[in-house]
Every structure is written in structure tokens, then in C-alpha cells.
Amino acid sequence: MTRWRGPRGDLLLLSLGHSVTDTYSNFLPGLIVFLTERLALTNTLVGLLATVVSVSGSMSQLLFGHAADRVRRHYFLVLGPVCAAIFMSLLGTAHSVPMLVLFLVLGGAGIASFHPQAAVAAGTGPASRRGFALAFFVTAGSAGYSVGPLVSTWTAERFGADRTWIAAFPGLLVALLLYLTVYRRLSAVPKGSATAAEEAAPALSSTPPPPPARLPRAILSLWAIVALRSAVSTGLVHFMPLFLQGRGATPVYGSLAVSLFLFAGAAGGMIGGALSDRWGRRRVLVISLAASTPLLFGLTLVPATAFLAVLVVAGLVLSASAAVNVAMAQEIAPERQGIASAIVQGFAFGTGGLLAVAAGALADRTSIGLVYQVLALLPLLTVPVALTLPETARRKG
Secondary structure, eight states: OGGGOSHHHHHHHHHHHHHHHHHHHTHHHHHHHHHHHHHTOOHHHHHHHHHHHHIIIIITHHHHHHHHHHTOOTTHHHHHHHHHHHHHTTGGGOOSHHHHHHHHHHHHHHHHHHHHHHHHHHTOSOGGGHHHHHHHHHHHHHHHHHHHHHHHHHHHHHHOGGGGGGGHHHHHHHHHHHIIIIIHHHHTSOTTSOOHHHHTHHHHTOSOOOOTTTHHHHHHHHHHHHHHHHHHHHHHHHHHHHHHHTTTOOHHHHHHHHHHHHHHHHHHHHHHHHHHHHHOHHHHHHHHHHHHHHHHHHTTTSOHHHHHHHHHHHHHHHGGGHHHHHHHHHHHSTTOHHHHHHIIIIIHHHHHHTHHHHHHHHHHHSOHHHHHHHHHHHHHHTHHHHTTSOOOOOOOO
16 A cells, blocks of 8 residues: 555545545436436426535535534544445435435535545645646546436436446445545644644645635635526536437437536646646636637527537537636635635525526526527626636746
């Protein structure tokens, strides 16, 4: 296990845990066609289920972020993936809406518990490299999130929807690996001594924060931007299988489209995080938001032959600021990095997910295509807010 010791080894292992945990967090879209047929789900109910995922798996990260700052209980790094693997893999076995909601809530709690503390640990190190480190961590999660629908759809079609619990085993193995490495190393640190995150605190706070009077406004602005961007992503992802089914596509094709969109987003997050170390966080954020609207709007206008190509570019551009948001939050609030990360990584994502119910209700009254066009406008509307944010880091050269 010696090769896995130290900050770099921890980053790799935490990123692996992030990838696997987020794979389970996106199982629902890949099973939505099967569940809609079994439970007669409406678009409004699909939106409500997406909201349940957001509230349990994202918004509750705020509570766990507070715990990460105050208590630093490292067992969440193990229990989080375990709960996510078990309960999200049971979604296909649900034969009633209440049972489905219960699995989503319990699995979401596991997902939420893992993220804040893992994000803080991943962000330790020199400030000049934080954008890249967090981009690696966020990209790993995004990559896992992107393949979630494919994994759940493949499992349901290969073994049957009632046996999707089989998909839990990889997550349990990764949780065991985290327990034997990162968890044991952190638990071995004597009480009262500095952890890796605490030792890196001077480097993390090397960039002076904005004046105290601007701090609440900056965090609130960043939260609003991420929330609306997340509303776009959540709406696209959860309704895409049904949107494409209406155009004659199969469930596998719908899951493939979702995964391509999210995988492109993972690549975009890695690129955007690295560029933000050189260009500055705010510049990358503004470019990402402004360029997303025409690409997303085009999804409803392009012919079927060009749909996947436009979808990939849209996913890459929309998520280019994903790691940038986390880096900015930690730099704006260097002494409260756990809760700052939770606000933009979990709470904001969950807030955006709340709009999924409204999107579903609008889709029932009109069409999913019209909902996509409305969602496409949201990134552009946040550009003026992004321009008011402080430039928290800029790398020369």
C-alpha cells in the first residue's frame, strides 16, 4: 500500500471514490424508461424524482460540509460510497413510487456525505495548482456521473430491472479500498496533530480573500450561477431519454446520449480548471456561460444526424466552469473550505434540481423540446452576475 501514501496517492484514491460514487448518483436516468413503464410515471413525477435526488444527494451536502469543517469525521469517506452503491443499485427493484423515493433518499444521503470532506482534501496544495487538482477531482466525478445511465441501463437489460442490485459490488470494493488506505492513514494521525488538509492551510489561504463586506455577496452570486447551470444540466439529463424516445430512439440510445453529454462535460471541466490557473477563474466562467446558450438551443433545431455532435460540444462548454466554481469558492472563503465547497458543489446543484418539477409540469403541458429551449437561456442570464465576482487567482506566464 506504500505507493498510495501521501497527497498524490490520496488525490488518486479520493478521485476514484468520487468517480464511483457519482456513477451511482446518476443511475436514475438510465432506468427512467423501465420505471415509467412499470409505475406509469408522468413528466411531472419524473421531475419530482429528480428533485428528490437533488435534495438528498446534493442540498444535504451543506450539512455534511459544516460537519467537515467542525468535526472532520473521516468515516464518511467509506460509508458514503457504501450507501450510494447499495441503495442506488436497488432503484430497479422498486415496485412503488414510495419505495423508489426511499431508495433515492438513502442513496442520496450516502452521496452527500462523501463529497465535502473529499473535496477539501483534494484541494490541498499550492494555490497555483489548485485549479488543476480540483479539476482532476471534479472530472473524475463527472466521468463517473456520465457513465451512470449506461451502467444502470446495461445492468437492467442484461440481468433484468429487478436485479440491478448486482451493480452494487464495484462500489463496495472501492469503499473497502478507501478504508484500507485513506481512511486508515487519516485515522492514524494522533489527535491534536495536523492533518494533511490542515498542514496545507497556509498554502490554501495564500491568496488574500475579498474584503469581508463582499464575501457574502460573492458566495451568494456564485451559488446562484451554479444553481441555474445545474438546473440546465439536470433538466437535460433526466428528460433526454424520454425526449429521444419521442423521436423513436431506444432506451440504450437515450442513455448513450446522456453519457456522451456528461462525459464531454467531464472533459470540459478538466480543460476549464487547467485554463483557469493561467487565464483566471472569472474569465473561464464567463466564456463558458456565454457560449453555452446557443449550443443548448441548437439541440432542438439540428437534424438527428447532427444531434450527438452538438450535444457533445454543448456538454463540454457548459461544464468547463465546474472545477472553476469549486476553486473560486475555496479561495473566497479559505477558512471555511468545507462549507464553501458544499455550497457550490452540492447545495447549488440541489437548488437547481428543484426546478426539475417545474420543468416536468411545463413539459406535460407543452413539450420537452420547449422546456429545453427555456433552459438554454439560463446560462446567458447569469453572465452579468459572473462579471461581478472577484478574480480570485491568476497565474502569470
